[in-house]
Amino acid sequence: MREGAIAALEWNGPREEGGYYWQMLEAVARAFHIDLDKPVEEVPKEKLDLILYGTRGREVPIHYRTAQGREFTFVRDFEGVIPNLERRYRETGSDYIRDRIAEFMSDRPCPACKGARLRPEALAVTVDGYNIVEVTSWPIHRTLQWVERLSGPQTPLGERQRAIADRVLKEIKARLGFLVNVGLDYLTLNRSAATLSGGEAQRIRLATQVGSQLMGVLYVLDEPSIGLHPRDNDRLLRTLCGLRDLGNTVLVVEHDEETIRTADWVLDLGPGAGEHGGWVVAQGTPQDIMQHPTSLTGAYLSGRLRIPVPSQRRSGNGKWLTIIGARANNLKNLTVRIPLGKFVCITGVSGSGKSTLMVDVLYNALAARLMGARVQSGEHDRIEGVEHLDKVINIDQSPIGRTPRSNPATYTGLFDEIRKLFAELPESKVRGYRPGRFSFNVHGGRCEACQGQGELRIEMQFLPDIYVPCDVCHGKRFNRETLQVRFKEYNIADVLDMTVEKALEVFSAFPAMVNKLRLLQDVGLGYIRLGQPAPTLSGGEAQRVKLARELSRRATGRTLYVLDEPSVGLHAADVHRLIEVLQRLVDAGNTVIVIEHNLDIIKTADWIIDLGPEGGERGGEIIAEGTPEAIMQVEHSYTGQFLRRHLQLTPGIPGTS
């Protein structure tokens, strides 16, 4: 303990001047005969508890020497390390101290209610022998069965109870039914809404809307198929059609082929992205779109254009990564072998444990071992084969930055190159401008009225803050002198306002920039503006900016990339491009693991691991693993079945024979 067994700052060990907390600890040790030189494990538990939880009222003589050499002697009880930290956590005004203490804290089920959240009195009320917490802890399909039993002929309720419960049960049954219909039967009612994926939350809201039975409403939906296995897509489409049949207009922004085929009317916008988009390319029934000569959507829909299935699957480098005994969440003590040097796809219906296995268990464990990250990995015995890797990178959909000062150009390092270029211009040389002059984050070149933000926040007291363009720079973020420096006819603010595509033209003579810009375009982001503030990027866009940055790094050939649904928000043409980019990573010897529902991506994988069979408690097992060809032969694999159907729709492709 004297060597710092207790990791918290002040309890760490003797300091030169002693330290108040440490002297207290020594006093307690003296009073209760605890040997501070012994390893902690050899200190008897009850004595260790005295240190950790305090003496509980028993007083200890403390002899305290200050740094100045003054001495005090007093007698008081010792509050204990843990109560001390908890008290200081509650009372401190300093965020720093709070963060430091929070490192030693973990969120644990409440000792009184064991996570049930209710008073014991409320838990003691039962219907059919179950209390309300038990009912909400079941997956929705089971809760529905229970409600059906209560309202059915086998009901355990008495005559009077039935009369009271009848209408309530009907409501519950209808709402649970809507949730089942949108493919969420694996969720539990007590699942915290904050932990739902975007797609799940959207489908819950959809289910709620269906329940409202309104008509004459215009519903606008953004990609409801995200995160949905093709098997559940049917049910979602039926729900959307149900909304329509009630007499509503349902307007869906969607890339999913099934959805487009089901639509009554399709609007195809394009032809390109950003400045090249914004026109109506085609409109009409799905049939009309397919026959349209120039519609990209129609071309993919009709099969005129298609993403090819690789004629050969990679054999990989023969090395394997093996996760042994994965038990986190619903995983059933899985042992999973992942081939390295391949493009690996994890599939399975929503809630089958894909993300748990790949992110919670695999990524977190590898990040802790390879990258020194301070994360707790999901429960598993061990992982073998880590020695074949030297890096692990999770390219997820979390935002690249929360401040408007971050943008794709700064994130990918492109802006550094641009600023260097601007500083090299003759005009800058004359004026003595250095690269820092062209940053909107530091003093010098930025507009000081808005400190480079381009807009001013006006606090409206009880109304939400409003943002107005800065009236000095008019949103340009730089001061007048800086803006006078131009490359070709563009000043630095114009550059930030350019799309990636435009920038490719403008900076075509600079290989370093072209390299970064091309990668952005390759991942389908040709349309974003270089200076687009990070918080306004969608999850899919943020993910692809990260992908572009990773691609621009020198590949070690021993890196493992983990991507969760990279196809989100991508049109078939963009998916096509994305696949090529991912294949490039694998060609360089790296391993790419994607969690995906998109059949076009699944079919191009070298190796598939299909989890299931269902979501939630009924999932967490391996259904099939192997090449796409092997998966298609597995009768009880939903993914295999849909893959077979998908490839039959686009005939003449190797792999279907």
Add this chain to the structure above:
Amino acid sequence: MASNVIRVVGARVHNLKNITVEIPRDKLVVITGLSGSGKSSLAFDTIFAEGQRRYVESLSAYARQFIGQMEKPDVDAIEGLSPAVSIDQKSTSHNPRSTVGTVTEIYDYLRLLFARVGVPHCPICGREVRRQSAEEIVNALEQLPEGTRLILLAPLVRGRKGTYQAVFEEIRKAGFTRTRVDGTIYSLDEEIQLDRYKQHTIEAVVDRLVLRRSEDEEERKAARTRLTDSVETALKFGEGYLTVQVLGDETQAARDLYFSEHLACPEHGVSLPEIEPRTFSFNTPHGACPECQGLGSKLEIDPQRLIPRSIRSA
């Protein structure tokens, strides 16, 4: 306005090129296109934004000031627009109190169900708890076999430490002559010495009687009146609680029956609150676990982290 299309004329939001489209009403319409081709600009930033703006315009100026100003999308006209509801993916709740049950409102209905048809139990012993009137108690007692000998007791102290001389004085003053202490009946004439540091249960003996089913109408009525009177007295003196000791014979051991006028466990005296839907809400103090305020988890110092294993035997 009898048309069955939503007509968007001259939309120029973001990169839209002054486009005019007709969207059939009451149909499933998909907008597709490359990423960044303007799908969301048309669906959300034009059509939905205008639908929402018009709705907000219909509110009073007073209400509008709380919503904030909505910018008019850059579009010449939109005809045939209905009230619009957007179901996007961003507006998820990050409140730790929101659950799937609460956002779908299913939990509200479940609370109602449990409040109205749920069966309350004692949180300590798990026994079903029921509220009984004196009349119901009398009816229940009359179901016991003929010749059963009963002692009606009014519970005053339940498993608490102390000597309780004042309680005995109170019983005496109320006119009772016997008391049951920890299962043994004493006359109040005796000096009763209790161990101050042990837990005691004290009841006043209100009546002792034998159940008889008389043939005679009058006698039966009189017996019933006596039983009812005694039950009422005991309930009054025991503040709503009643214990009945059924004396044993050769075939059966003695046992206690517990009754209460309150929604409470008569044995443990745990009084349950009135069962209302809010009892099951972890977001009100009426239902939330008082320890964690209904969050289900607590942030605490974890000794595992405080003393990391790597240096545990340092």
